[in-house]
Amino acid sequence: MKKTFRGGTHPPEWKLTAEQPGEKLKLPEKVYVPILQHIGAPAIPLVKKGDEVKKGQPIADPGGFVSVPVHSPVSGKVVSIGTYPHAFGRDVETITIESDGADEWHENIKEDADWESVDAKTIRERVRNAGLAGMGGAAFPTHVKLSPPEEKPINTVIINGAECEPYLTSDHRLMLEKPAEILAGAQIVSKAVGAKRTFVGIEDNKPDAVSVLKKAVKDGKFDIKVVSLPVKYPQGAEKQLINAITGREVPPPPGLPMDVGCLVQNVGSCVAIYNAVRFNKPLIERYVTVSGHAVNNPVNLIARIGTPFSELVEAAGGYTKDAAKLLNGGPMMGSAQWTDMVPVIKGTSGIVVLNKEEAYISDEQPCICCGRCISVCPVFLLPTNIARLAEFERFEDAENLGALECMECGSCTYVCPSKRNLVHHIRFGKTSIMALKKKEAQQTKSKGA
Amino acid sequence: MDFGILGAIVSVGGLGLIFGGGLAYASKLFYVYVDPRVEEVDEELPGANCGACGLAGCRQMALAVVEGKLTAAECPVANDEARAKVAAIMGTDAVTAEEMVAVVYCQGSPDHCVERFDYQGVKSCTAAELVGGGFKACTYGCLGLGECVDACQFDAMLMGEDKLPKVIEANCTGCGKCVEACPRGIMAMIPKNAYIYNACVNQDRGKTVKNVCDIGCTGCTLCANPKTTPSGMITMNKETNLPIFHYSIEDDSVLSVFKCPPRSIIDKLNRPEPPKPPKPEKKEKPVVEKQE
Numbered sequence: 001m002k003k004t005f006r007g008g009t010h011p012p013e014w015k016l017t018a019e020q021p022g023e024k025l026k027l028p029e030k031v032y033v034p035i036l037q038h039i040g041a042p043a044i045p046l047v048k049k050g051d052e053v054k055k056g057q058p059i060a061d062p063g064g065f066v067s068v069p070v071h072s073p074v075s076g077k078v079v080s081i082g083t084y085p086h087a088f089g090r091d092v093e094t095i096t097i098e099s100d101g102a103d104e105w106h107e108n109i110k111e112d113a114d115w116e117s118v119d120a121k122t123i124r125e126r127v128r129n130a131g132l133a134g135m136g137g138a139a140f141p142t143h144v145k146l147s148p149p150e151e152k153p154i155n156t157v158i159i160n161g162a163e164c165e166p167y168l169t170s171d172h173r174l175m176l177e178k179p180a181e182i183l184a185g186a187q188i189v190s191k192a193v194g195a196k197r198t199f200v201g202i203e204d205n206k207p208d209a210v211s212v213l214k215k216a217v218k219d220g221k222f223d224i225k226v227v228s229l230p231v232k233y234p235q236g237a238e239k240q241l242i243n244a245i246t247g248r249e250v251p252p253p254p255g256l257p258m259d260v261g262c263l264v265q266n267v268g269s270c271v272a273i274y275n276a277v278r279f280n281k282p283l284i285e286r287y288v289t290v291s292g293h294a295v296n297n298p299v300n301l302i303a304r305i306g307t308p309f310s311e312l313v314e315a316a317g318g319y320t321k322d323a324a325k326l327l328n329g330g331p332m333m334g335s336a337q338w339t340d341m342v343p344v345i346k347g348t349s350g351i352v353v354l355n356k357e358e359a360y361i362s363d364e365q366p367c368i369c370c371g372r373c374i375s376v377c378p379v380f381l382l383p384t385n386i387a388r389l390a391e392f393e394r395f396e397d398a399e400n401l402g403a404l405e406c407m408e409c410g411s412c413t414y415v416c417p418s419k420r421n422l423v424h425h426i427r428f429g430k431t432s433i434m435a436l437k438k439k440e441a442q443q444t445k446s447k448g449a
Numbered sequence: 450m451d452f453g454i455l456g457a458i459v460s461v462g463g464l465g466l467i468f469g470g471g472l473a474y475a476s477k478l479f480y481v482y483v484d485p486r487v488e489e490v491d492e493e494l495p496g497a498n499c500g501a502c503g504l505a506g507c508r509q510m511a512l513a514v515v516e517g518k519l520t521a522a523e524c525p526v527a528n529d530e531a532r533a534k535v536a537a538i539m540g541t542d543a544v545t546a547e548e549m550v551a552v553v554y555c556q557g558s559p560d561h562c563v564e565r566f567d568y569q570g571v572k573s574c575t576a577a578e579l580v581g582g583g584f585k586a587c588t589y590g591c592l593g594l595g596e597c598v599d600a601c602q603f604d605a606m607l608m609g610e611d612k613l614p615k616v617i618e619a620n621c622t623g624c625g626k627c628v629e630a631c632p633r634g635i636m637a638m639i640p641k642n643a644y645i646y647n648a649c650v651n652q653d654r655g656k657t658v659k660n661v662c663d664i665g666c667t668g669c670t671l672c673a674n675p676k677t678t679p680s681g682m683i684t685m686n687k688e689t690n691l692p693i694f695h696y697s698i699e700d701d702s703v704l705s706v707f708k709c710p711p712r713s714i715i716d717k718l719n720r721p722e723p724p725k726p727p728k729p730e731k732k733e734k735p736v737v738e739k740q741e
Contacts, residue, residue: 089581090582091582091588335581336566337581421570421571424570424576424579425571427576428571428573428575428579431579
């Protein structure tokens, strides 16, 4: 029997674009580059209106350790800096660059012939300078992950090719088209943290990707093991993937993978790490799946960061008549967008457009206590109880039941026969708990003073 | 032997006497002194147990007043008469507090402020705010899901048909629970004898506000202009781009209501526009200058 984690569910896969090779999207006329594309402090703009920029030139400096720089994805002129719609929901300060069509690289970007012998510190530096943030969706700054504290050594590196979200195939195509880069990137990661073992975890609905990577491992004589995993959601969540491959269980938050000596990187991040270390290339383009039953020709695209969603949807044949909901990411964890003006950011793994039937949400019915949400919860919580406590504003009790450990994977809401918005209730509870804690901390502070 | 009914009366009555004696002794032994003033103060307090004073209820408030920790002014619900009575019980000077009333700082009903998308999630303002910063085009405006109405314990609020909360002033005690409940700071307290206020909390300027709402404050500063408000009751907050109303300065003028271009300043009494006497004077002046 294949190894997997406990809990989880299996939504329909709908991998419509698995056979479509990644197409390069035509150069956009204008790119909208938000200064916040990652978790952490927003970057600080370096350019001003009217400046000429080259492709790959840094246009914003990191605003702290947990922050990354932003680079210009095209060559051209900065036309404005101001707030613009963003995939995170709220408007974010965005640098708008008009492309001059020449698409010239900045002069600092050249290959390092001696890249295979660089040390861990240089790797981290180059990864940070390239503005890398996790490309699986959460967009956590990569260099922070590559800098574990000394008391928590990493012995296992896991490369995440699970891609458990329905519809999305960007990682799948990347594994088929750039296996050597992924493995080289994986080796760089292992070297940076001094890991002994390296795995690539792939769900077995992608047998072609498993065989391509296994062949690449053999050809390149890499010390990497390719593991095929059964199809289950959320296999691509890092804690679940660690459990599936190594059997180790990451403690609940604030526990991190490094507490069990593991490090997880997305396949897309591996390619970006390879490009950063070898070619000093910043992260300015990525694979984006444009799919869903409400676009005419679902495709995999290689799009520049900052391209508006509308151009990608157009490249996929436009919306069908019954298009109802636009998502940044997959249907399980992706966030709905109110406009297609929002630009592609480093964490945009896919754009999914749902039709009316798929997007229909019926009214919430009372909980019938069937316990399905409890059986699927991958972090072993009681979603129905937490949601109910949050609904009736009993936040302290909700916290005691571990509300803050919820990772909002959406499995509970997916299986609920009463169509309860469990994740939304829990998220509301989490926000309120955090707000209460903040308030309490302030009160004790003012009392002390 | 058979004592009949007499036996029953004697035995039960005897038991009653024994227990009664025990209770009388216990009440002396375990007597806890309670200041009689606590009871009296408690009588005068509103008895709503709303918690606006920051304590669990009116009894706790009464204890705190007798201990000297609080004064009756801390209870926003009590009226001046009750405060005077409490002060008399405590033997202190009567304290008066300005009576406050809740107002809604938003007029952005769906007619004025468009909704960006259909919201299908949990029906609570705080939860709606988590989804992309709220479904309203204005990220400051009222979401209209009624957290303030739920928080009101005095039946002083209801949800209007225009998806905005309404305050029933006759019932409002000024306890401030709605202000605490609103995640966007739209509920606010103003003195009961103040009639004009700016019903908008959007901190953006001009065009940005106009794009999302045709009745929002654009921060034009016309209301704070000395020509409109010579008393200085209205000043501008440069950080928030919103006017501040200094209700301590008495000013009955309603000119600012009519000077406000988007009509975001409201007069609760709906007083008519004042006549415009200064205009003819202004016309005369340039004529004089020309002659010189």
